[in-house]
Amino acid sequence: MMLQKIVIIGANAAGVEAASAVRKKDRTAEITLVTREKTVGYSRCGLPFVISGVIPQLKELIVYPPAYFQMLKLNLRTQTTASVINTKEKTVTIQTPRGVNETIAYDKLIIATGAEPFMPPIKGREKLGILSLRSIEDGEKIDAAVKAGAKSAIIMGAGLIGLELGAALIKRGLQVTVVEMLPQILPQLLDVDMAKLVQDHLKQKDMKILLNKTVEEILGEDKVSAIKASGEILTADMYISAFGVRANTKLAVDSDIPLGETHAIKTNAYMETEVKDVYAVGDCAETTHIITHRPICPQLGTVAVRQGKVAGMNVGGANSQFTGVLVSAITRLFDIEIGTTGISEAVAVKNNIQTVVGIISSKTKADYYPSAKSIKVKLIVEKESERIIGAQIVGGEEVTQRINALSFAIQKQMTVRELAKADTAYAPPVCETWEPMVLAAEMVLMKLR
Amino acid sequence: MMLQKIVIIGANAAGVEAASAVRKKDRTAEITLVTREKTVGYSRCGLPFVISGVIPQLKELIVYPPAYFQMLKLNLRTQTTASVINTKEKTVTIQTPRGVNETIAYDKLIIATGAEPFMPPIKGREKLGILSLRSIEDGEKIDAAVKAGAKSAIIMGAGLIGLELGAALIKRGLQVTVVEMLPQILPQLLDVDMAKLVQDHLKQKDMKILLNKTVEEILGEDKVSAIKASGEILTADMYISAFGVRANTKLAVDSDIPLGETHAIKTNAYMETEVKDVYAVGDCAETTHIITHRPICPQLGTVAVRQGKVAGMNVGGANSQFTGVLVSAITRLFDIEIGTTGISEAVAVKNNIQTVVGIISSKTKADYYPSAKSIKVKLIVEKESERIIGAQIVGGEEVTQRINALSFAIQKQMTVRELAKADTAYAPPVCETWEPMVLAAEMVLMKLR
Numbered sequence: 001m002m003l004q005k006i007v008i009i010g011a012n013a014a015g016v017e018a019a020s021a022v023r024k025k026d027r028t029a030e031i032t033l034v035t036r037e038k039t040v041g042y043s044r045c046g047l048p049f050v051i052s053g054v055i056p057q058l059k060e061l062i063v064y065p066p067a068y069f070q071m072l073k074l075n076l077r078t079q080t081t082a083s084v085i086n087t088k089e090k091t092v093t094i095q096t097p098r099g100v101n102e103t104i105a106y107d108k109l110i111i112a113t114g115a116e117p118f119m120p121p122i123k124g125r126e127k128l129g130i131l132s133l134r135s136i137e138d139g140e141k142i143d144a145a146v147k148a149g150a151k152s153a154i155i156m157g158a159g160l161i162g163l164e165l166g167a168a169l170i171k172r173g174l175q176v177t178v179v180e181m182l183p184q185i186l187p188q189l190l191d192v193d194m195a196k197l198v199q200d201h202l203k204q205k206d207m208k209i210l211l212n213k214t215v216e217e218i219l220g221e222d223k224v225s226a227i228k229a230s231g232e233i234l235t236a237d238m239y240i241s242a243f244g245v246r247a248n249t250k251l252a253v254d255s256d257i258p259l260g261e262t263h264a265i266k267t268n269a270y271m272e273t274e275v276k277d278v279y280a281v282g283d284c285a286e287t288t289h290i291i292t293h294r295p296i297c298p299q300l301g302t303v304a305v306r307q308g309k310v311a312g313m314n315v316g317g318a319n320s321q322f323t324g325v326l327v328s329a330i331t332r333l334f335d336i337e338i339g340t341t342g343i344s345e346a347v348a349v350k351n352n353i354q355t356v357v358g359i360i361s362s363k364t365k366a367d368y369y370p371s372a373k374s375i376k377v378k379l380i381v382e383k384e385s386e387r388i389i390g391a392q393i394v395g396g397e398e399v400t401q402r403i404n405a406l407s408f409a410i411q412k413q414m415t416v417r418e419l420a421k422a423d424t425a426y427a428p429p430v431c432e433t434w435e436p437m438v439l440a441a442e443m444v445l446m447k448l449r
Numbered sequence: 450m451m452l453q454k455i456v457i458i459g460a461n462a463a464g465v466e467a468a469s470a471v472r473k474k475d476r477t478a479e480i481t482l483v484t485r486e487k488t489v490g491y492s493r494c495g496l497p498f499v500i501s502g503v504i505p506q507l508k509e510l511i512v513y514p515p516a517y518f519q520m521l522k523l524n525l526r527t528q529t530t531a532s533v534i535n536t537k538e539k540t541v542t543i544q545t546p547r548g549v550n551e552t553i554a555y556d557k558l559i560i561a562t563g564a565e566p567f568m569p570p571i572k573g574r575e576k577l578g579i580l581s582l583r584s585i586e587d588g589e590k591i592d593a594a595v596k597a598g599a600k601s602a603i604i605m606g607a608g609l610i611g612l613e614l615g616a617a618l619i620k621r622g623l624q625v626t627v628v629e630m631l632p633q634i635l636p637q638l639l640d641v642d643m644a645k646l647v648q649d650h651l652k653q654k655d656m657k658i659l660l661n662k663t664v665e666e667i668l669g670e671d672k673v674s675a676i677k678a679s680g681e682i683l684t685a686d687m688y689i690s691a692f693g694v695r696a697n698t699k700l701a702v703d704s705d706i707p708l709g710e711t712h713a714i715k716t717n718a719y720m721e722t723e724v725k726d727v728y729a730v731g732d733c734a735e736t737t738h739i740i741t742h743r744p745i746c747p748q749l750g751t752v753a754v755r756q757g758k759v760a761g762m763n764v765g766g767a768n769s770q771f772t773g774v775l776v777s778a779i780t781r782l783f784d785i786e787i788g789t790t791g792i793s794e795a796v797a798v799k800n801n802i803q804t805v806v807g808i809i810s811s812k813t814k815a816d817y818y819p820s821a822k823s824i825k826v827k828l829i830v831e832k833e834s835e836r837i838i839g840a841q842i843v844g845g846e847e848v849t850q851r852i853n854a855l856s857f858a859i860q861k862q863m864t865v866r867e868l869a870k871a872d873t874a875y876a877p878p879v880c881e882t883w884e885p886m887v888l889a890a891e892m893v894l895m896k897l898r
Contacts, residue, residue, distance in 0.1 A: 045882075046818070302884075369495070369498065404874060405854035408854050408861070412861030419857075425790065427494060427780045433750055
C-alpha cells in the first residue's frame with residue numbers, strides 16, 4: 001500500500017492539531033508541516049500575558065516543542081514559505097530557508113495559514129514603527145520597546161487583543177490610550193451595556209479609552225511620531241495597531257481555492273474547501289454560526305483546534321463533521337473576566353431575530369461569604385421559540401465555565417423556562433443558592449409572561 | 450373575596466422561598482410561617498464556615514432578616530411548634546412559646562419541616578455530650594467546645610457535613626479523626642476512585658480518616674468518654690455525630706399524610722402531597738431523580754429553594770411543575786473543590802444501567818500560565834444512548850460551574866459525541882485550549898468506537 005502524503009501549511013494551533021489527528025488515525029502517513037515562522041507550536045493567545053510579565057518568557061508559550069513533532073514523526077519545515085499550490089498536479093511549491101524552490105506532492109492538503117493583523121487604508125500607514133501583536137517576534141519587539149524605556153502607548157482598536165495588550169502595558173507601568181472608532185469597546189463580543197461595565201473597570205485601572213474616534217492619519221517622517229484621530233493629534237512612545245486580523249488567503253486565492261462571503265476560505269462541514277483533497281482550518285477558514293446559520297470566520301484558538309482535529313481525522317480516513325460555532329470567547333482584564341457565547345442583541349437585530357433579554361447582578365459566592373465578587377449575567381432569548389441564543393457575562397471570577405454552561409445550553413436548544421428550573425450545585429464558598437444564570441432566566445420570564 | 454390563608458411549617462430555605470413565591474403571586478394572602486427555631490431564615494450550609502472561622506459570626510448566616518418578613522407581610526411565629534395537622538378541618542394546632550395551644554386555619558398548607566441529624570441504633574447513643582451540626586445552636590455548642598480548649602475531635606461519618614466540619618476544626622487547630630463505616634468517603638457524591646483523590650488531599654491536610662470502621666458503642670458514664678469502632682477504642686475531646694440527616698416526618702405521619710419509599714413525604718410534580726391542599730418541600734419531601742426516575746430525597750439547599758418556589762407559586766395560583774433532581778452538589782475542602790451531578794457509576798450498576806466512563810486529568814489554566822491547578826473530570830455515559838448521565842469533578846478551582854455545565858448537558862440529554870464537539874471558550878488565564886470536560890468526552894469515545 002502506498003503511504004499517504006499529507007501536507008499541512010501552517011504549524012500553530014490548527015495545523016499542529018490537524019497533524020496530530022492525522023497521525024492518530026494513520027500511523028504510516030508522511031506528514032509534512034510547512035511554516036514561514038521560525039518558532040512553531042506556540043500559543044498566540046498567551047502573548048499579552050508575557051508582555052504583562054505574568055509569564056516570564058516568550059518561549060514558555062511553546063506548547064508543542066520539537067520533541068512533540070519527532071514523537072509523532074511529523075516532518076516540520078520551519079522558515080519555509082509555501083508559494084504555489086497546484087491543485088491539479090497536487091503539489092505545493094515551497095521556498096526553503098536557503099531560498100531554494102522545491103516541489104512536494106500531496107495526497108491531501110490542509111491549509112492552516114492563519115490570519116494577520118489588518119491595517120485599514122489610513123493615510124501614512126506605511127510609516128515605520130507601528131507595532132502589532134501576532135507572533136513571538138511581535139512580542140519581542142513590544143517587550144524591547146518597553147525595556148528601552150517607553151512610558152506611554154497608543155493602541156488603535158478596542159478589541160480583545162487591543163485591550164489585553166493595553167492591560168499588559170499598564171501592568172508594566174505605561175500610560176495607555178486606546179482609540180476606538182465605534183461607540184463601544186469589544187464590539188465583537190459584547191453589547192453596549194455590558195461593554196460599558198468593562199470600560200468602567202478599565203478606567204478605574206487608568207486605561208484611557210477614546211470612543212467614536214477614527215484614526216485618520218499616521219503622522220511622522222519615515223517613522224510614526226503621532227496619529228490623528230477624528231481631528232485630534234495624539235502622541236506616545238509606542239503606537240500599536242490592533243484593528244483586528246484578516247484571514248491569510250493569498251495562497252488560496254492564487255491557487256483558485258474559493259473564498260466565502262467573509263473573505264476567508266470557504267469550507268464545508270468536513271472542513272473541505274471547494275477543491276478536492278484540499279482542507280482549510282483555523283483563522284483562514286470560513287465556517288457556519290450555529291444560531292444565525294450565516295458564514296463566519298471567528299478566528300479563535302478553540303475553533304482552530306476543533307477544526308484542525310476534524311480535518312485531520314478526515315484526512316486520516318474518518319468521517320467527522322465540524323458542527324459550527326457559537327463564537328464562545330473569554331478573557332481576563334485586571335480584576336474581571338469577560339465572556340460571551342452565541343449572539344448579542346445587536347447581532348440579533350441585524351439578523352431580524354426578535355429577542356427578550358434578562359440581566360441580573362449577583363455574587364460569585366454566598367453573600368455572607370468573604371471575598372464574594374460581583375457578577376453580571378445577560379441572557380438573550382429568542383422570543384418565538386423561547387430558546388437561549390446568547391449570553392454575556394462580566395464578573396470577578398467563575399465566568400468561563402458559566403459561558404461554557406450556557407454554550408452547552410444553547411447548543412442543546414435549552415429554553416429559558418428550562419434554564420429557570422435547572423438543577424444547579426451550591427455551596428457558600430463557591431456560589432450563591434440561586435445561580436445567577438438561573439436568576440437571569442427568571443428576569444427574561446418576567447417579560448415573557 | 451375571601452383572603453387566602455396560607456400556613457407554612459418551617460422557616461428556612463424551603464419555607465421562606467415558598468412564602469416569598471406565594472407573596473409574589475398573591476398580594477393579599479395571609480401567610481403564616483411557624484417554626485420551632487428561634488433563629489430563622491439562615492443558611493445551614495454556611496455553618497461549617499463559621500466554625501472554621503472564615504465567617505466571623507453565626508448571625509451573618511441570616512440571609513432573611515426580620516425586615517424581610519415584614520416587607521413581604523409574612524406572619525412569622527418563631528419558637529412555635531406545630532403539633533397537629535387536621536387535614537379534614539384544614540387546621541394546624543400550634544404551641545406558642547408560652548406553651549399555649551392555638552388552632553389556626555389554612556386554605557393551603559406547606560410542610561417544610563426539614564430534616565434532622567440521624568443517629569443509628571448504636572449502644573449508648575443516649576449518652577450526653579455527642580454533638581452534631583444542623584442548627585445555629587449546634588454551631589454555637591461546637592464553637593464553645595473549641596473555645597473551651599478541645600484539642601481533638603472524632604467525627605462519625607465521612608459525608609459532606611462530616612468532612613466540611615472536619616476541615617473547619619483542623620483550621621481551628623484540632624486533631625481530627627473521621628470514622629466511616631463504608632470503604633470510601635463521600636459515598637453519596639463520588640465513586641470510590643474520585644473519593645480516593647479527595648481522601649489523599651485530606652490526609653495531606655492531616656485529617657485522619659478510618660474507613661470500614663463501624664461505630665459499635667458509645668462509651669462513658671452519663672457522658673460520652675470514648676467510642677468503640679470495629680473493636681477499637683477511640684477517644685478525643687469532642688465527639689460529633691455526622692451520620693447524615695433524616696426527613697422530619699413525624700407531624701406528617703401523625704396527620705396521615707403519606708410518605709414515599711424513601712420515608713420522606715410523598716409529593717407529585719406540583720409539590721402536592723397525597724392530601725388535598727397540603728404541599729411538602731425541602732429536606733422533608735420526596736422527589737424524583739431525572740436519570741433513574743426513582744424516588745429520592747436529596748436534602749440539598751438548591752433543591753429546597755427550587756421546590757419552595759414551585760409550591761409557593763402553585764399556592765399563589767400558578768401551575769408550576771418541579772422537574773426533578775440530578776442531585777448536583779459541590780463543596781470546597783481545603784484547596785480542592787469537589788462536585789457531582791447525575792448518577793455515579795455505583796448508582797448506575799444498582800439501577801442496571803450499562804455505562805462507559807471517561808476520566809481525564811488536566812489543568813485549570815493554560816499549562817504555561819502561573820498558578821494553573823490540577824483538575825480531574827470523570828464522565829459517566831449510558832452505553833446504549835451515548836448520553837451523559839453523570840459527572841464527578843475534583844480540582845483546585847472552577848469546579849462548580851463545570852458541574853452546572855454538565856448538569857445542563859444531562860438535563861438536555863446531550864450525547865458524549867456532542868460534548869466532544871462542543872463550542873467552549875478559551876483564554877490562558879482562565880482555562881485550557883481543550884476544555885477538560887471535552888477531553889473526558891474524548892476518553893469515553895475512545896472506548897465507544
